[in-house]
Amino acid sequence: MKQNTPSATALLIAKSQLLLADDALFAGIVDRTRANFYRRFVEAAIGTPWHLTLVNRYWLKFIQRISLPGLYLHYALRKRCIEQVTREFLEAAQIQQVVGIASGFDPLLAMLCEHFKKVEFFELDHPATQQAKRAVLQNINNLTLLPIDLTNQSVFDVLHGTAFSPEKPTLFIAEGITMYLDEQEIRRFFGHIQSCTVADNCYFLFTYMNKQSSGSIQFESATKWVEWWLWLKKEVFKWGIATEDLPDFLSAMGYRFVRVFDADSLTKEYLASQGGKNRILARGENICLAQRFCGSF
Numbered sequence: 001m002k003q004n005t006p007s008a009t010a011l012l013i014a015k016s017q018l019l020l021a022d023d024a025l026f027a028g029i030v031d032r033t034r035a036n037f038y039r040r041f042v043e044a045a046i047g048t049p050w051h052l053t054l055v056n057r058y059w060l061k062f063i064q065r066i067s068l069p070g071l072y073l074h075y076a077l078r079k080r081c082i083e084q085v086t087r088e089f090l091e092a093a094q095i096q097q098v099v100g101i102a103s104g105f106d107p108l109l110a111m112l113c114e115h116f117k118k119v120e121f122f123e124l125d126h127p128a129t130q131q132a133k134r135a136v137l138q139n140i141n142n143l144t145l146l147p148i149d150l151t152n153q154s155v156f157d158v159l160h161g162t163a164f165s166p167e168k169p170t171l172f173i174a175e176g177i178t179m180y181l182d183e184q185e186i187r188r189f190f191g192h193i194q195s196c197t198v199a200d201n202c203y204f205l206f207t208y209m210n211k212q213s214s215g216s217i218q219f220e221s222a223t224k225w226v227e228w229w230l231w232l233k234k235e236v237f238k239w240g241i242a243t244e245d246l247p248d249f250l251s252a253m254g255y256r257f258v259r260v261f262d263a264d265s266l267t268k269e270y271l272a273s274q275g276g277k278n279r280i281l282a283r284g285e286n287i288c289l290a291q292r293f294c295g296s297f
């Protein structure tokens with residue numbers, strides 16, 4: 001991403017969710033609380049009020065049409081899935097800390113920290129993106145925002161010396177970031193997160209591009225426009241992995257593969273019951289839940 005401006009993709013995701021929240025067809029997929037946070041984050045990032053004017057609406061729809069139909073719904077369902085898994089851990093009191101990495105303008109931790117007051121929440125993101133969020137989220141006791149540049153800093157070092165405790169059961173979340181790291185950075189990233197805790201019951205929930213048999217690490221059916229746009233914004237995809245290779249990769253990194261959520265399982269879980277199973281959903285990015293090996297690795 002560009003060093004001094006908030007992530008263009010994070011901004012597009014937030015605006016796309018505001019578009020869905022306003023569309024009766026997607027009622028219930030992006031709720032009001034989320035939408036209110038998205039709006040505040042977007043306005044803080046661009047420094048001016050932002051509304052779904054006719055022009056903004058058509059522009060967002062146009063971008064999706066020429067790039068990847070079903071992309072915005074994919075973002076919405078991946079967020080619902082991550083929220084559901086996180087809430088299940090919290091409600092079962094299985095975790096005492098949540099660390100969100102590269103959260104962009106996603107409001108999940110801001111929403112959860114109000115309800116789970118005894119849980120410590122940490123958000124690590126590039127300072128250029130996090131700046132806007134910091135302006136909106138002030139004085140929240142159990143949510144700590146920490147700047148990080150993953151190309152030259154480790155999650156381990158950034159958490160060190162904060163309220164983060166290596167002894168507490170923890171859930172790490174990395175949504176929409178692994179694709180921006182190269183192979184070497186990815187191995188360091190997984191290794192550093194693994195070494196952050198010594199507790200049993202630590203989990204890592206992350207999204208990854210499902211590497212296709214052709215070697216492509218792009219969304220299926222993405223047009224050339226997507227690659228051009230990512231290149232222009234300096235947010236080119238660098239890493240992906242085929243789902244069948246995940247268990248071995250994770251085991252080498254000190255984790256146990258738990259499960260994957262793909263477009264089919266997201267459709268079944270969140271769209272089928274609403275009669276929306278025929279809606280177009282972008283395919284190619286999945287969500288994986290892994291458990292850290294207990295003891296030292």
Ligand SMILES: C[S@@+](CC[C@H](N)C(=O)[O-])C[C@H]1O[C@@H](n2cnc3c(N)ncnc32)[C@H](O)[C@@H]1O
Pocket residue numbers: 001006007009010013014101102103104105106125126129130148149150151174175176177180
């Ligand atoms: C595609 S956005 C995803 C945002 C959010 N997770 C979501 O899904 O809405 C990518 C995120 O990665 C962050 N990012 C990109 N490069 C980074 C880097 N080198 N260090 C830290 N964060 C980075 C951006 O700031 C942004 O928040």
